[in-house]
Amino acid sequence: MYGWTGNILRINLTNRTYNKESFDEKFALKWVGGRGFALKILWDELKRGVDPLGPENKFIVAVGPIAGIPAPNTGKTVVAAKSPLTGGYGDGNLGTRVTEQMRKAGYDVIIIEGQANKPTYLYIEDDKVEFLPAHEIWGKGTYETQEWLYGKYGKGAGILSIGQGGENLNLYAMVRSLEGRAGGRPGMGAVMGSKKLKAIVVKGSKPIPVADPEGMKVLGRDDLRKVQQIDKETGWSLQGTTGVLAWCNEVAALPVRNMRKTHHPDAWKIDGERLNAARVATYGCPNCTMRCGITILDHEGRKSELDYENIGLLGSNLEIFELDQVASLNYLCDDYGLDTISAGGTLAFYADAIDHGAIEGDFRFGDAEKAKELLRLAALREGKLGNMLADGSMRMSRRIGHGSEAYAMHVKGMEISAYNCKFIPGMALAYGTSPIGAHHKESWVITFEIKQTARDSYGPEKAAKVIELQRIRGGLFEFIVACRFPWIELGWDVKNYALYFNKVTGLNWSVEDFWKVADRIYSLMKFFWVREFPAWNRKMDYPPMVWFDPDNADKEGPIAGRVLELDKYDRLLDYYYEQRRWDSRGIPTQKTAEELGLIEEAAEVKKYTQLE
Amino acid sequence: MIKITVKLIGPFVYKLGFSEKELTLPEGTTVDGLCAAINLDPTRPRVITRNGRAVAPAEKLEDGDRIVISPLYSGG
Numbered sequence: 109m110y111g112w113t114g115n116i117l118r119i120n121l122t123n124r125t126y127n128k129e130s131f132d133e134k135f136a137l138k139w140v141g142g143r144g145f146a147l148k149i150l151w152d153e154l155k156r157g158v159d160p161l162g163p164e165n166k167f168i169v170a171v172g173p174i175a176g177i178p179a180p181n182t183g184k185t186v187v188a189a190k191s192p193l194t195g196g197y198g199d200g201n202l203g204t205r206v207t208e209q210m211r212k213a214g215y216d217v218i219i220i221e222g223q224a225n226k227p228t229y230l231y232i233e234d235d236k237v238e239f240l241p242a243h244e245i246w247g248k249g250t251y252e253t254q255e256w257l258y259g260k261y262g263k264g265a266g267i268l269s270i271g272q273g274g275e276n277l278n279l280y281a282m283v284r285s286l287e288g289r290a291g292g293r294p295g296m297g298a299v300m301g302s303k304k305l306k307a308i309v310v311k312g313s314k315p316i317p318v319a320d321p322e323g324m325k326v327l328g329r330d331d332l333r334k335v336q337q338i339d340k341e342t343g344w345s346l347q348g349t350t351g352v353l354a355w356c357n358e359v360a361a362l363p364v365r366n367m368r369k370t371h372h373p374d375a376w377k378i379d380g381e382r383l384n385a386a387r388v389a390t391y392g393c394p395n396c397t398m399r400c401g402i403t404i405l406d407h408e409g410r411k412s413e414l415d416y417e418n419i420g421l422l423g424s425n426l427e428i429f430e431l432d433q434v435a436s437l438n439y440l441c442d443d444y445g446l447d448t449i450s451a452g453g454t455l456a457f458y459a460d461a462i463d464h465g466a467i468e469g470d471f472r473f474g475d476a477e478k479a480k481e482l483l484r485l486a487a488l489r490e491g492k493l494g495n496m497l498a499d500g501s502m503r504m505s506r507r508i509g510h511g512s513e514a515y516a517m518h519v520k521g522m523e524i525s526a527y528n529c530k531f532i533p534g535m536a537l538a539y540g541t542s543p544i545g546a547h548h549k550e551s552w553v554i555t556f557e558i559k560q561t562a563r564d565s566y567g568p569e570k571a572a573k574v575i576e577l578q579r580i581r582g583g584l585f586e587f588i589v590a591c592r593f594p595w596i597e598l599g600w601d602v603k604n605y606a607l608y609f610n611k612v613t614g615l616n617w618s619v620e621d622f623w624k625v626a627d628r629i630y631s632l633m634k635f636f637w638v639r640e641f642p643a644w645n646r647k648m649d650y651p652p653m654v655w656f657d658p659d660n661a662d663k664e665g666p667i668a669g670r671v672l673e674l675d676k677y678d679r680l681l682d683y684y685y686e687q688r689r690w691d692s693r694g695i696p697t698q699k700t701a702e703e704l705g706l707i708e709e710a711a712e713v714k715k716y717t718q719l720e
Numbered sequence: 721m722i723k724i725t726v727k728l729i730g731p732f733v734y735k736l737g738f739s740e741k742e743l744t745l746p747e748g749t750t751v752d753g754l755c756a757a758i759n760l761d762p763t764r765p766r767v768i769t770r771n772g773r774a775v776a777p778a779e780k781l782e783d784g785d786r787i788v789i790s791p792l793y794s795g796g
Contacts, residue, residue, distance in 0.1 A: 342791070346730075352729075352730075359769055548795050552795025555767055555794065558773075563774075596795070597796075
């Protein structure tokens with residue numbers, strides 16, 4: 109079997125034991141890697157209802173067949189677990205040297221079980237695993253933690269770590285690596301923290317099994333150069349992802365004031381032009397030639413790497429329009445190991461709730477210094493307020509009450525990223541049906557909606573577009589494990605990934621083979637949710653109710669007076685379910701499960717609910 | 721003559737050398753005509769909006785329009 113090492117490293121923190129297990133080609137071909145492997149393992153090994161922050165939950169690190177192979181842009185790794193933020197399936201990917209080092213160490217998957225009895229970090233080198241005391245770095249931020257580990261193991265080591273947020277079980281704590289890379293929005297850092305696992309260090313020295321090593325070497329090298337050339341010609345990385353901020357402001361899609369507003373006259377102060385002009389460094393992931401990590405100095409003079417989501421949620425959504433202050437909030441999130449999207453969303457919800465008299469407090473939109481203090485409280489779970497903020501906007505709104513649940517901007521418990529869909533039906537559907545809670549990474553259809561279809565259409569073409577992109581973004585790139593940016597931002601043909609896959613595995617797959625795997629994974633992710641929430645209904649796939657509230661409509665601008673319409677959204681959801689061949693509750697049918705090879709999984713889910 | 725405002729997004733700012741400016745154009749100028757007037761490479765994929773809403777290449781501009789020209793962003 110080429111392309112996969114065929115090995116899983118299982119580590120138990122309770123017993124301080126580890127062993128190497130193998131998987132066969134059937135498993136590899138059915139789930140491919142990354143999200144596919146992680147999901148299937150969590151489905152098989154977790155009992156329904158386990159505490160996400162208890163020793164029974166498992167933390168998975170998984171790569172895919174092209175991960176770590178020099179080619180565009182293969183430096184990504186998936187981290188996954190049952191999510192403490194949502195209670196459903198959770199994962200995320202991040203650029204890290206772990207990708208290559210893990211494969212060289214001889215593993216496609218690392219499963220971490222149990223719970224250490226004291227702060228621990230793991231050092232994995234080929235066949236050896238060491239359980240090491242982490243008391244010197246416990247309580248430290250991710251920057252200091254990483255430097256301490258670099259000092260011991262060198263900068264070439266693969267490192268995943270958490271900050272104080274993960275240690276203190278902040279529910280949107282992430283896993284961090286390199287100079288600004290983070291992954292695992294649905295609380296994957298909190299899962300590490302619950303296991304008292306501060307960091308994982310990986311080094312490997314074995315060859316990665318490739319069917320055609322010389323052919324892959326030439327193809328990968330040439331394609332990395334081509335991607336670099338396209339980036340140079342188009343100028344994409346001059347502003348990277350942040351170029352979209354000014355556009356969102358123009359088309360009324362920017363998150364402003366807890367998404368109450370969709371544009372703001374001061375947005376230009378924090379846009380991609382200002383960011384590029386302030387740039388002091390640029391970072392990228394391994395095997396990347398279109399580096400997107402634009403780094404500037406923050407208000408305190410520290411280096412802070414920003415992208416669009418960071419600025420949208422910690423800037424405009426909090427009505428903070430000083431770029432260096434936004435950079436400071438971003439730095440703090442990175443150092444504490446918090447998701448910038450959920451952190452910004454939760455703080456904005458808090459300010460909005462104060463505005464609406466649902467809770468008393470002294471935080472106002474635009475107050476950067478107070479926001480810094482609140483991030484510290486949230487990361488450290490300090491006091492009643494810190495504990496509320498650390499639980500995210502859904503739980504906070506339930507505690508506050510007074511109707512605030514309607515403007516807690518989340519889906520399934522995870523905060524909405526930086527696209528305000530007050531009047532963008534297809535993107536609202538993408539958020540609603542994202543399988544880990546609201547996230548733009550699964551599907552993004554705004555340009556399609558604004559350019560190629562009527563913005564106010566709720567037709568089947570929008571459901572089809574959401575699914576098409578979910579297959580590529582949430583499917584292919586998450587199970588083959590590579591960054592989607594060359595494809596999505598530079599137009600690098602998705603068929604290239606079939607070429608890489610075939611060179612590495614010796615197989616002869618087409619992209620259509622990928623889509624079947626993607627559909628299988630999406631249906632099993634839904635089964636995962638349904639097993640945890642047997643009373644599942646379509647309302648779980650709704651965006652926040654405030655987007656349907658006419659009183660929340662913009663008073664001026666391109667979408668003045670317009671909001672989403674619930675009956676039409678329901679129809680759009682029906683189109684989506686029909687095209688996925690799920691039932692009207694949003695659950696895969698028995699026939700769909702059979703066609704996707706999920707017969708055993710369907711039998712398991714039928715213990716909890718009927719399948720049509 | 722009509723006066724319009726053109727706003728460029730992302731890499732177009734560096735390609736064309738400005739971020740936003742007012743232009744005076746003959747009445748009847750179309751969106752395509754505007755793109756030619758500012759030397760926008762016709763082969764570059766783009767989305768163009770007028771006052772926040774998509775506009776077709778053959779549509780005529782009107783006095784006071786705000787035209788935004790952006791590459792096809794894809795949501796990161």
